[in-house]
Amino acid sequence: MTDLFIKVRTHQEQNLPFVIFSKPDSSKTVGLFQKNDHLYFLEKFDKKGFVFAPFDSEIIPFLPLQFCDVYVEKNNFSTYFFEDNNSFNLGNDHFEETVVKAVDSIKNKKFEKVVISRRELFELKNFDIELFFKKSLQNYPSAFNYCFYHPKVGLWLGATPEQLLKTKESNFETVALAGTQKVDSIEKVVWTEKEINEQQLVTDFIVESIKDFTKELNVSNPKTVKAGSIFHIKTKISGKLKSKKAVEKVIKSLHPTSAVCGMPRESAKEFIIQNEGYNREYYSGFLGELNIDFTSFRTQHSDLYVNLRCLKIVENTAQIFVGCGITAESNPKDEYLETVNKAMTMKKIIA
Numbered sequence: 485m486t487d488l489f490i491k492v493r494t495h496q497e498q499n500l501p502f503v504i505f506s507k508p509d510s511s512k513t514v515g516l517f518q519k520n521d522h523l524y525f526l527e528k529f530d531k532k533g534f535v536f537a538p539f540d541s542e543i544i545p546f547l548p549l550q551f552c553d554v555y556v557e558k559n560n561f562s563t564y565f566f567e568d569n570n571s572f573n574l575g576n577d578h579f580e581e582t583v584v585k586a587v588d589s590i591k592n593k594k595f596e597k598v599v600i601s602r603r604e605l606f607e608l609k610n611f612d613i614e615l616f617f618k619k620s621l622q623n624y625p626s627a628f629n630y631c632f633y634h635p636k637v638g639l640w641l642g643a644t645p646e647q648l649l650k651t652k653e654s655n656f657e658t659v660a661l662a663g664t665q666k667v668d669s670i671e672k673v674v675w676t677e678k679e680i681n682e683q684q685l686v687t688d689f690i691v692e693s694i695k696d697f698t699k700e701l702n703v704s705n706p707k708t709v710k711a712g713s714i715f716h717i718k719t720k721i722s723g724k725l726k727s728k729k730a731v732e733k734v735i736k737s738l739h740p741t742s743a744v745c746g747m748p749r750e751s752a753k754e755f756i757i758q759n760e761g762y763n764r765e766y767y768s769g770f771l772g773e774l775n776i777d778f779t780s781f782r783t784q785h786s787d788l789y790v791n792l793r794c795l796k797i798v799e800n801t802a803q804i805f806v807g808c809g810i811t812a813e814s815n816p817k818d819e820y821l822e823t824v825n826k827a828m829t830m831k832k833i834i835a
């Protein structure tokens with residue numbers, strides 16, 4: 485076991501907060517180990533540390549750099565072998581009924597798009613952070629892989645393909661990600677009009693939300709990208725912020741994006757809270773480095789991701805969170821299947 489994972493084990497034994505993470509296509513894993521068990525919240529966006537924000541609250545747990553030890557280690561997977569086990573419980577709940585209700589609300593002009601999610605429970609035979617994290621890295625090297633623990637927040641793991649915001653001084657980058665297809669034997673992915681429109685809605689939402697805080701804004705052409713065994717459509721949005729203070733404003737106006745909530749945001753959010761039937765907690769929140777890059781120790785760099793393809797571990801059960809965008813043309817069975825495909829991302833890691 486390496487120093488980083490010895491530190492993880494000691495922190496677990498002492499019930500102290502920590503996060504380990506590896507950024508997309510990085511050869512390194514960073515560990516932040518808080519020296520006390522206090523739950524800090526982000527009060528001012530100029531602080532340096534790791535944020536772990538929920539879907540629906542402005543109270544944001546934070547691991548401040550000043551109270552943490554930082555470890556950076558080279559990734560090494562050579563000894564990690566695992567089986568692909570397909571005997572999963574698919575979880576049956578009221579998801580499809582909620583989709584029918586959402587489509588009705590869209591047709592009644594309550595909102596244009598809403599993201600409906602569900603939680604699937606999976607019993608764990610044995611759980612080991614090092615093994616899970618390394619399996620995740622090996623499977624999804626181009627995702628943001630993480631494991632976050634705080635005694636007052638819980639234990640969360642994920643491999644998210646979705647950037648919320650990346651900034652380097654006044655330069656920024658974000659993405660509009662939507663549309664989902666399973667990677668089968670298809671060589672060329674063909675997107676339907678519904679999927680193309682849905683992704684365009686996300687792009688428009690993002691551009692509209694941030695345009696007042698930017699002085700330069702570029703939108704790329706949409707591209708097909710692979711996230712594990714799923715394809716998505718992605719548009720890159722980049723440019724320059726008007727000022728350093730704009731980081732806070734941009735985060736607040738982006739989150740939750742229409743890729744995880746809907747459009748218009750407030751009515752979609754209200755529908756989610758009233759109808760999903762469970763609390764999303766940190767799923768579809770955001771997480772990552774704030775005002776510091778822990779590998780280079782450069783300040784004024786932030787790198788934040790949307791908390792998707794994630795799970796929470798409670799005793800010996802993993803709660804996997806998955807959702808998908810609903811528009812007027814949505815078919816409940818297809819949407820359910822989409823969530824099943826997305827759940828595979830995390831099941832591959834814990835099976």
Ligand SMILES: C=C(O[C@@H]1C=C(C(=O)O)C=C[C@H]1O)C(=O)O
Pocket residue numbers: 599601646661662663664716743744792793805806807808809810826
């Ligand atoms: C909501 C999720 O994913 C989001 C919704 C997508 C969709 O509706 O097709 C695609 C990518 C993500 O932006 C999730 O993975 O739980």
